[in-house]
Amino acid sequence: MSAEKSLEKSRADIRHIVFDIGKVLIHYDPNVPFSRLIPDEADRNWFFANVCTHDWNLEQDRGRDWVEAEELLIARHPDHVENIRAFRKHWNEMVPHAYVESVSIMEGLIAQGHDVTLLTNFASDTFKEAQKLFPFLTLPRGVTVSGDAGVIKPDVAIYELHARTFGLEPSATLFIDDSMPNVVGARTAGWHAVHFTDPQTLKADLTLYGLLA
Incomplete structure (x- = not known):
């Protein structure tokens, strides 16, 4: 990462953190x-x-x-x-298991008082099942489920809907997703966004944004 990009992250005033779910918090493999x-x-x-x-x-x-x-x-x-x-x-x-380290990061952010929500491409009924299988999905302040919204990432409309629904200021919002097109979609909507590859990299990204000590 360039020094310029690192400086941009460190200067950002992030007040809202939005997590994707599949392949970020829980494993998915048909x-x-x-x-x-x-x-x-x-x-x-x-x-x-x-x-x-x-x-x-x-x-x-x-x-x-x-x-x-x-x-x-x-x-x-x-x-x-x-x-x-x-x-x-x-x-x-x-969806056989959660990514324990990623979940721990999310739970830690919530415990520290950060505003955390979820934005996911998920069928409506299977998401309800996922919440029962993985109760930590009920911990964030709220969630936008594409199956309920009728629009999917990376359509900019779903990011705008999520921001309106939960009162997020786009320039103060950080999105975390394993799909680069979804990351680009968030940036197009005016959000900050990082590409999730593993928990260690996520910790480094959050640290650069000043969200982890």
């Missing part, structure tokens, strides 16, 4: 259940590339109902009904 359901790796890769694709799943994050989503795929791939329905049925296995 291969966990599907390695059992479709043991052959080549067949499993084909299934994710052609049937239950990332783009298909993203529409549930945008608010599409699971029944509609399943029926759409079943009409196209009638030979894969069981595995199509298995995607939602076994969703809880796709």
Whole structure:
């Protein structure tokens, strides 16, 4: 990082911290259940590339109902009904654990009195399940769930919605996300944003912003 960028961070007046969830606070991997359901790796890769694709799943994050989503795929791939329905049925296995160090960082920021909220691309119903599986997701002041909002990151509209909902000043807001396009989206909305790669790097970024001693 350049000295100029470090100076910019150290001078920033951050009063709001916004965490992404998937692959920042909790692990997500559809291969966990599907390695059992479709043991052959080549067949499993084909299934994710052609049937239950990332783009298909993203529409549930945008608010599409699971029944509609399943029926759409079943009409196209009638030979894969069981595995199509298995995607939602076994969703809880796709989030097998939290990232303990990242959660500890978030909890520490909250304990220190920082204003912490969550902004996530997540289907509405699976997010409610995630809160039951991982109670720490209820600790921040609030959350914007894309499935409820009807818009997903990196669309600037979801950052603007989150800022309006929780009274955030964009220039005083720091966003943490594992996806670089989502980081860029936050910056386009006028937020500060850092790319999450690991807890150690996050600690260093937060320290530069003066949020950790």
